Amino acid sequence: MTDPSEPGRAWVFGDDIDTDQITPSRFIVSSDPDELATHAFEDLRPEFSENVDSGDFVVAGENFGSGSSREHSPLSLVGAGVAGVVAQSFARIFFRNAINLGLPVLICPEAGIIDDGDEICMNLGEGVVYNHTTGETYNAEALPEFLQTLVEQGGLKAYTKAKLAGRESD
Amino acid sequence: MTGKTFSEKLLSAKAGEDVRAGAYVEAAVDVAMAHDITGPLAFETFYEVTGEDATLFAPDRTVLTIDHHAPADGVEAANNHNALRRFAAEHGAHQFEVGDGICHAVLVEEGFVGPGDLVVGADSHSTTYGGIGAFGTGVGSSDLGTALATGELWFRVPETIRFEVNGDLPDGVYAKDLVLKFIGDVGFAGCTYETAEYAGSAIESLPIHERLVLANMAIEMGGKAGYVEPDDRTAEYLERQTGRAVDIDPSLRSDDDATYDEVHTYRAADLAPQVSKPSNPENAVDVTEVEGTEIDQLFVGTCTNGRYEDIKLVADVLEGEELAPNVRMVVVPASGSVYRHMLKTGVFETLTDAGAVIQSAGCGPCAGYHQGVLGDGDVCLATANRNFAGREGSMDSHVYLASPATVGASALYGEITDPRRIETKRYDDTILAEVEA
Ligand code: SF4
Numbered sequence: 001m002t003d004p005s006e007p008g009r010a011w012v013f014g015d016d017i018d019t020d021q022i023t024p025s026r027f028i029v030s031s032d033p034d035e036l037a038t039h040a041f042e043d044l045r046p047e048f049s050e051n052v053d054s055g056d057f058v059v060a061g062e063n064f065g066s067g068s069s070r071e072h073s074p075l076s077l078v079g080a081g082v083a084g085v086v087a088q089s090f091a092r093i094f095f096r097n098a099i100n101l102g103l104p105v106l107i108c109p110e111a112g113i114i115d116d117g118d119e120i121c122m123n124l125g126e127g128v129v130y131n132h133t134t135g136e137t138y139n140a141e142a143l144p145e146f147l148q149t150l151v152e153q154g155g156l157k158a159y160t161k162a163k164l165a166g167r168e169s170d
Numbered sequence: 171m172t173g174k175t176f177s178e179k180l181l182s183a184k185a186g187e188d189v190r191a192g193a194y195v196e197a198a199v200d201v202a203m204a205h206d207i208t209g210p211l212a213f214e215t216f217y218e219v220t221g222e223d224a225t226l227f228a229p230d231r232t233v234l235t236i237d238h239h240a241p242a243d244g245v246e247a248a249n250n251h252n253a254l255r256r257f258a259a260e261h262g263a264h265q266f267e268v269g270d271g272i273c274h275a276v277l278v279e280e281g282f283v284g285p286g287d288l289v290v291g292a293d294s295h296s297t298t299y300g301g302i303g304a305f306g307t308g309v310g311s312s313d314l315g316t317a318l319a320t321g322e323l324w325f326r327v328p329e330t331i332r333f334e335v336n337g338d339l340p341d342g343v344y345a346k347d348l349v350l351k352f353i354g355d356v357g358f359a360g361c362t363y364e365t366a367e368y369a370g371s372a373i374e375s376l377p378i379h380e381r382l383v384l385a386n387m388a389i390e391m392g393g394k395a396g397y398v399e400p401d402d403r404t405a406e407y408l409e410r411q412t413g414r415a416v417d418i419d420p421s422l423r424s425d426d427d428a429t430y431d432e433v434h435t436y437r438a439a440d441l442a443p444q445v446s447k448p449s450n451p452e453n454a455v456d457v458t459e460v461e462g463t464e465i466d467q468l469f470v471g472t473c474t475n476g477r478y479e480d481i482k483l484v485a486d487v488l489e490g491e492e493l494a495p496n497v498r499m500v501v502v503p504a505s506g507s508v509y510r511h512m513l514k515t516g517v518f519e520t521l522t523d524a525g526a527v528i529q530s531a532g533c534g535p536c537a538g539y540h541q542g543v544l545g546d547g548d549v550c551l552a553t554a555n556r557n558f559a560g561r562e563g564s565m566d567s568h569v570y571l572a573s574p575a576t577v578g579a580s581a582l583y584g585e586i587t588d589p590r591r592i593e594t595k596r597y598d599d600t601i602l603a604e605v606e607a
Binding site: 018020026030062063067068069070071072075089092093096097144146150156160161164 | 218308362560565
């Protein structure tokens with residue numbers, strides 16, 4: 001996974017970007033992150049998948065990832081090497097899926113100030129987003145302790161593996 | 171300390187600790203569901219976390235459905251179906267076949283969920299189960315894969331928004347109209363992370379098939395779950411449907427002094443049939459505002475309004491009539507049993523005589539995969555739950571959402587039509603019993 005504390009380019013999207021816009025239905029017969037990455041935002045912003053670099057960030061307005069429960073949407077961003085997603089708010093299942101996949105997500109009310117192409121990075125522990133282009137710092141909501149544990153352990157799978165291993169040794 | 175909501179009580183019980191909204195818990199899951207799109211990814215997670223000697227937490231409470239691309243509309247879909255079949259055979263999970271129907275219809279009809287169950291489905295409309303008093307919520311494939319392995323999952327205990335409707339519903343106003351109205355009022359994200367609880371005398375008077383509509387569309391306002399308190403009607407419905415006696419725990423309900431995040435109160439008599447305009451369910455308006463909008467396609471089906479009672483309402487309108495010459499109609503029953511009921515009672519014939527096309531049970535064109543996808547410029551009036559740009563096909567198509575009664579009336583005139591212009595019935599749950607008798 002890419003390091004969200006390293007600066008990367010911000011790809012800025014608006015409000016209510018739903019999962020159909022992140023990963024159009026017709027492509028989600030595949031569950032392969034690399035394959036999904038080639039279609040990320042295909043109808044909305046076709047240049048994204050061609051030009052996104054590993055370590056870049058997705059920045060969005062309110063209610064990012066609304067719509068279906070498809071994990072293909074955050075997975076396509078993992079496949080594209082996206083280092084993190086900053087949004088003013090997230091739809092619940094997208095937020096959950098991202099945490100479970102170990103994709104860093106921060107809720108940041110000031111995300112709207114970030115311009116497309118700005119260089120940004122995140123500090124997850126402190127709940128802060130830095131804008132290297134403008135020199136600004138934005139406060140974000142720190143993740144609740146339980147979710148921090150999940151992310152620190154590398155996502156839900158790693159967490160569960162450790163849990164199951166613990167059960168066996170009980 | 172004030173009382174507790176249903177969601178707080180249920181998650182406390184399943185987590186084995188006394189919690190309130192906002193807490194994070196790991197809770198024991200009763201039923202887990204995945205379908206042909208989300209299943210394969212969930213299986214990968216399942217194997218990854220369990221390793222070699224993988225066993226399901228509860229094979230008899232694991233349900234896999236083939237509904238989204240059913241029958242297979244391409245090789246990849248067919249391969250996904252086979253992956254589901256193999257997984258079910260290997261681990262002893264319940265698996266439903268092509269034509270058996272949509273997950274959310276099947277789980278209720280076949281008795282896999284009941285009041286007080288914690289149900290996780292790898293599908294966002296898993297909120298549907300709240301219509302019979304379960305806590306149903308949609309999760310991703312990683313969530314589901316780990317739940318299949320451990321029988322547990324993490325949850326944030328949600329706050330609750332209460333929608334209360336009192337009085338008798340006017341003619342032409344159904345559960346679909348109520349929920350579109352609620353979504354329009356609180357907005358597409360108005361219930362995010364929260365439970366939408368539906369109550370009041372108008373809700374209590376609703377048959378189960380309509381309560382399921384309310385719970386189903388909780389997700390269209392961002393809800394984590396939808397909930398209607400189960401009652402005798404729920405028990406009777408489930409016993410009739412599934413042949414099993416149902417126990418409803420009388421303490422597992424929201425206390426009268428529970429704390430709600432918001433309470434929205436309506437007088438039933440003030441409500442009118444609703445239509446959600448493209449391209450967001452929150453664009454709900456009184457039908458009179460969009461009357462006369464020309465339509466190309468009518469779509470009757472989905473986990474929201476593809477039940478027998480819904481399709482029968484449309485057939486009633488079209489009995490002895492023909493579709494307006496400018497429209498086509500695609501009907502997709504929500505389940506195989508709905509399909510068979512339609513054949514048995516003549517609903518099938520009425521619809522085909524009127525010029526409709528009837529597809530095998532499943533999701534149909536709801537998510538734009540097959541069986542009636544929209545082309546550039548097409549306008550569709552659907553009994554579905556979502557109308558995002560491109561949802562049912564072309565990015566340049568336009569989907570309006572409405573109740574089956576509104577869709578039926580509009581089929582006659584070829585334009586969006588107020589269902590109050592014609593006579594529409596309201597079916598209670600006994601109509602199914604009559605069909606089966
Ligand atoms: S009918 Fe539509 S909304 Fe319901 S499960 Fe199928 S695709 Fe999803």
